[in-house]
Amino acid sequence: MTETTIALVTGANKGIGYEIAAGLGARGFTVGVGARDDQRRDAAVAKLRAAGVDAFGVPLDVTDDESATAAAKLVEDRFGRLDVLVNNAGVTGGMPQEPTRVDPAIIRTVVETNVIGVIRVTNAMLPLLRRSSAPRIVNMSSSVGSLTRQSGPGGATTTGPVAMAYPPSKTFLNAVTLQYVKELTGTNILVNLACPGFVATDLNGFRGVRTPQQGAATAIRLATLPDDGPTGGFFEDAGDVPW
Numbered sequence: 001m002t003e004t005t006i007a008l009v010t011g012a013n014k015g016i017g018y019e020i021a022a023g024l025g026a027r028g029f030t031v032g033v034g035a036r037d038d039q040r041r042d043a044a045v046a047k048l049r050a051a052g053v054d055a056f057g058v059p060l061d062v063t064d065d066e067s068a069t070a071a072a073k074l075v076e077d078r079f080g081r082l083d084v085l086v087n088n089a090g091v092t093g094g095m096p097q098e099p100t101r102v103d104p105a106i107i108r109t110v111v112e113t114n115v116i117g118v119i120r121v122t123n124a125m126l127p128l129l130r131r132s133s134a135p136r137i138v139n140m141s142s143s144v145g146s147l148t149r150q151s152g153p154g155g156a157t158t159t160g161p162v163a164m165a166y167p168p169s170k171t172f173l174n175a176v177t178l179q180y181v182k183e184l185t186g187t188n189i190l191v192n193l194a195c196p197g198f199v200a201t202d203l204n205g206f207r208g209v210r211t212p213q214q215g216a217a218t219a220i221r222l223a224t225l226p227d228d229g230p231t232g233g234f235f236e237d238a239g240d241v242p243w
């Protein structure tokens with residue numbers, strides 16, 4: 001068992017996930033860079049290490065059972081436990097996704113990554129998280145998954161384009177996260193959802209208005225919560241996101 005805090009960030013080779021890894025590393029965490037592509041993962045680990053972060057690579061495709069199992073074994077063999085899991089990897093499935101014309105295959109792909117991927121990786125890592133004295137799980141959601149915002153005044157203009165796969169996948173993720181919270185009540189595992197805001201990354205063709213560092217801030221806060229911190233919350237920088 002090592003004394004340092006061990007984190008795993010999925011989809012950490014670029015964008016917000018990379019900055020979550022960098023931010024946790026700057027706080028002294030040892031950070032597993034979960035990424036599915038060998039070259040992109042190696043490049044991110046090298047860049048983090050050059051910046052002084054104790055980073056290590058974790059081959060991980062969140063849509064693949066064997067990959068998630070192997071990632072858990074890698075972390076177990078090396079550290080014996082996991083303290084923080086940030087489920088950040090996500091895809092939009094590409095736009096447009098009009099409800100009346102959408103290809104169901106796009107919905108399957110997005111749900112497989114954004115929802116089932118989170119379940120798969122969380123369940124693979126839970127035995128290791130249970131060995132931590134202060135386990136934290138952060139699921140990267142989006143305010144577009146807020147049914148309140150989608151249906152409220154101005155929802156059509158403040159919650160992105162009409163899209164059948166991506167926003168509902170985040171609503172699904174929110175619902176799934178609450179079920180984990182219910183099952184894990186009474187344990188020391190804090191499970192929360194983060195919205196990063198509209199961040200300039202590959203995900204949106206860099207049209208976002210926030211930097212990846214800004215987008216990482218809420219997830220980093222939730223990954224480093226004190227023991228009396230919240231669980232079962234949905235947060236952005238400004239505070240609670242309505243369900």
Ligand SMILES: NC(=O)c1ccc[n+]([C@@H]2O[C@H](COP(=O)([O-])OP(=O)(O)OC[C@H]3O[C@@H](n4cnc5c(N)ncnc54)[C@H](OP(=O)(O)O)[C@@H]3O)[C@@H](O)[C@H]2O)c1
Pocket residue numbers: 010011012013014015016017034035036037040060061062063087088089090091113140141142143195196197198199200201202203204208
């Ligand atoms: N950008 C925004 O405005 C915004 C707003 C709200 C929420 N979010 C959420 O924030 C998270 C990060 O998004 P981002 O904006 O940083 O996007 P990004 O730059 O496109 O990064 C997405 C990351 O997820 C990884 N990924 C995708 N599918 C994967 C899979 N099957 N297995 C493993 N990794 C996979 C990507 O890896 P590859 O490089 O291999 O593709 C990449 O590392 C996502 O969950 C997204 O939904 C973003």
